[in-house]
Each structure stands twice: as structure tokens, then as C-alpha cells.
Amino acid sequence: MNTLPVVQIRTTPSILNMDADPGQYSIRQPKAEVQLHTKPAKLTVQSHPIELNVDQSKAFSAYTGGNMIDMNARIYSGIQQNFLQNIASRVEQGNQLAAIHKPGNTIANIVGTDWKPQPFPETRTPASFDNVDIRINTRPPDISYDPAVSEMNVIVNKPEIEYQRGKLDIYVKQYASVQYTPPAIDMEL
Numbered sequence: 114m115n116t117l118p119v120v121q122i123r124t125t126p127s128i129l130n131m132d133a134d135p136g137q138y139s140i141r142q143p144k145a146e147v148q149l150h151t152k153p154a155k156l157t158v159q160s161h162p163i164e165l166n167v168d169q170s171k172a173f174s175a176y177t178g179g180n181m182i183d184m185n186a187r188i189y190s191g192i193q194q195n196f197l198q199n200i201a202s203r204v205e206q207g208n209q210l211a212a213i214h215k216p217g218n219t220i221a222n223i224v225g226t227d228w229k230p231q232p233f234p235e236t237r238t239p240a241s242f243d244n245v246d247i248r249i250n251t252r253p254p255d256i257s258y259d260p261a262v263s264e265m266n267v268i269v270n271k272p273e274i275e276y277q278r279g280k281l282d283i284y285v286k287q288y289a290s291v292q293y294t295p296p297a298i299d300m301e302l
Contacts, residue, residue, distance in 0.1 A: 118296030127289035136279040142272040164250040171244035191234020
């Protein structure tokens with residue numbers, strides 16, 4: 114029995130080849146610029162001088178009698194007081210002379226005791242530890258404070274982005290083909 118001749122078909126597939134390199138990103142961002150301005154704090158202290166008042170007028174009045182107006186006023190009031198005391202003393206002596214009938218109440222006894230002179234009025238004031246007045250006037254210092262002020266300015270630089278494309282090569286490495294091989298023909302028939 115004879116077989117039928119068979120046609121052989123041979124195919125080869127097509128092969129595509131891809132050569133790809135990825136793209137590259139380059140990102141660079143410069144540093145931010147910071148500007149800082151500070152106004153320094155300010156402290157102002159203004160002090161006032163101390164006032165010292167010393168009043169020695171009472172002390173000078175006790176030492177020397179003071180000024181003429183005050184000294185004359187003391188003499189005048191002292192003489193007036195001495196005058197009144199002398200009148201009172203003379204009245205007392207007159208009363209003793211009127212009582213001459215009392216024993217030991219003689220003119221010699223009454224007038225004999227009155228031989229001391231009356232002192233001149235004191236021209237000075239009494240001495241005392243309080244005669245010098247000292248007053249100290251102080252004022253607190255004027256203090257003003259201005260706090261420090263800081264200003265910060267930040268300048269942000271944008272990022273610099275660069276992209277370099279990659280390579281994509283697509284090519285046919287092997288083309289598709291179909292081969293037909295006919296059966297061998299027997300020519301002897």
C-alpha cells in the first residue's frame with residue numbers, strides 16, 4: 114500500500130529583540146538661604162543724683178546765737194521775762210518789808226540777799242543732738258527695657274530636576290518564515 118506523499122511545512126517564528134536602558138533622573142536642590150537679623154535688647158538705666166540737705170541753723174544758733182534777727186528776738190523776749198521776774202522779786206521784797214514786825218525780817222536781811230546781778234538773757238538756743246537736720250532725698254532709677262527682636266527670612270530654592278531619556282531599540286532578530294518542502298516525486302512511474 115502506497116502512502117500519500119505529504120508536504121512538509123516548516124515555520125520559524127519571528128523574534129523581536131528589545132534593548133532598553135532606563136531613563137535617568139537627576140534631582141538637585143540648593144540649600145535654603147536663611148537670613149537672620151536680630152535687633153539687640155536695649156537696657157537703659159538713668160539714675161538720679163542723691164540730694165543731701167543738711168540744716169545746721171539750729172546748731173549755729175546754739176553755738177553763736179544764729180542770725181541777728183533771731184538773736185534779737187531771744188534777747189527781747191528774755192529781757193521782757195527778766196523784767197517781769199524783777200518786778201515780782203521787788204513786790205516780794207516790799208511784802209517782806211511791810212511785815213517788819215516779824216522777827217528776823219529786817220531790811221538788812223531782805224536787801225542783803227539781793228546782791229547778785231540778774232543775768233542777761235541767753236542769746237543762744239539750747240544745745241541738743243537734734244540741732245542738725247539731715248534729709249536725704251533719693252529717687253529710684255528710671256529703667257527702660259526694649260526686648261530683642263529677631264527676624265528670620267528663609268528663601269527656599271526650588272529643586273532642579275533633569276531627566277535624560279533612556280534608549281529603546283526594537284529590532285527583529287529573526288524574521289518569520291514558512292518553508293514548504295514538497296514530497297519527493299517518484300519519477301519512475
